Amino acid sequence: DIQMTQSPSAMSASVGDRVTITCRASQGISNYLAWFQQKPGKVPKRLIYAASSLESGVPSRFSGSGSGTEFTLTISSLQPEDFATYYCLQHNSYPWTFGQGTKVEIK
Amino acid sequence: EVQLVQSGAEVKKPGESLKISCKGSGYSFTSYWIGWVRQMPGKGLEWMGIIYPGDSDTRYSPSFQGQVTISADKSISTVYLQWSGLKASDTAMYYCARRSGYDAFDMWGHGTMVTVSS
Numbered sequence: 001d002i003q004m005t006q007s008p009s010a011m012s013a014s015v016g017d018r019v020t021i022t023c024r025a026s027q028g029i030s031n032y033l034a035w036f037q038q039k040p041g042k043v044p045k046r047l048i049y050a051a052s053s054l055e056s057g058v059p060s061r062f063s064g065s066g067s068g069t070e071f072t073l074t075i076s077s078l079q080p081e082d083f084a085t086y087y088c089l090q091h092n093s094y095p096w097t098f099g100q101g102t103k104v105e106i107k
Numbered sequence: 108e109v110q111l112v113q114s115g116a117e118v119k120k121p122g123e124s125l126k127i128s129c130k131g132s133g134y135s136f137t138s139y140w141i142g143w144v145r146q147m148p149g150k151g152l153e154w155m156g157i158i159y160p161g162d163s164d165t166r167y168s169p170s171f172q173g174q175v176t177i178s179a180d181k182s183i184s185t186v187y188l189q190w191s192g193l194k195a196s197d198t199a200m201y202y203c204a205r206r207s208g209y210d211a212f213d214m215w216g217h218g219t220m221v222t223v224s225s
Contacts, residue, residue, distance in 0.1 A: 032211075033211075034210065034211035034212070036212075038152075043202065043215045043216075043217060044144075044212075045215075046211065049207075049210040049211060049213070050210055085151075087151065087152050089152075089154070089211050089212070091206075091210070091211045094157075094166045094168075095154060095156075095166070095167070095170075096142070096154040096157070096168075096211070097154060098144075098152045098153065100151055101152070
């Protein structure tokens with residue numbers, strides 16, 4: 001199975017900060033990676049697909065990059081509505097695997 | 108409207124069986140894989156397995172293989188997740204989600220909360 005190591009597991013940030021979250025795959029997954037945002041009590045929402053493609057309707061402050069084994073989700077200027085938990089998901093091969101999640105909290 | 112509608116919350120006792128459902132509408136149901144994701148209280152997302160309703164091709168995570176069964180009834184555009192003997196540790200929110208083409212889940216159901224308690 002492919003392991004996805006996501007870091008950090010939690011972080012505190014202020015509105016306006018640039019935030020970077022990383023996912024590392026235990027083996028190459030090409031660009032078969034997606035990023036999801038989940039707010040408390042809500043359904044996960046896809047932000048990024050194919051490692052760097054922005055989901056329709058998602059603000060442009062979100063971006064994804066990477067290929068192979070290392071991937072990054074960047075929020076260029078954190079907004080109040082961005083405080084949430086973020087997950088990566090590899091779908092290169094079965095079983096698909098999620099990262100452990102990164103909780104972004106208000107500093 | 109394209110959507111996945113899941114069955115309602117369940118409260119069961121250990122050892123009981125359960126089948127929850129996920130009904131797709133607004134799109135060609137047999138052409139998209141549907142997966143199941145578990146989220147235990149206060150924990151992260153776990154990929155359980157996925158099925159292609161067109162031919163019922165199914166893949167499981169080793170963590171869930173033998174513990175649950177995923178099935179589909181394409182005549183009513185519905186995918187199921189079932190247990191034959193629930194445990195307290197099965198208490199969780201269960202989401203179904205649609206795979207879009209070669210990409211990951213683009214659309215999610217609202218979730219089904221399963222509570223297993225004596």
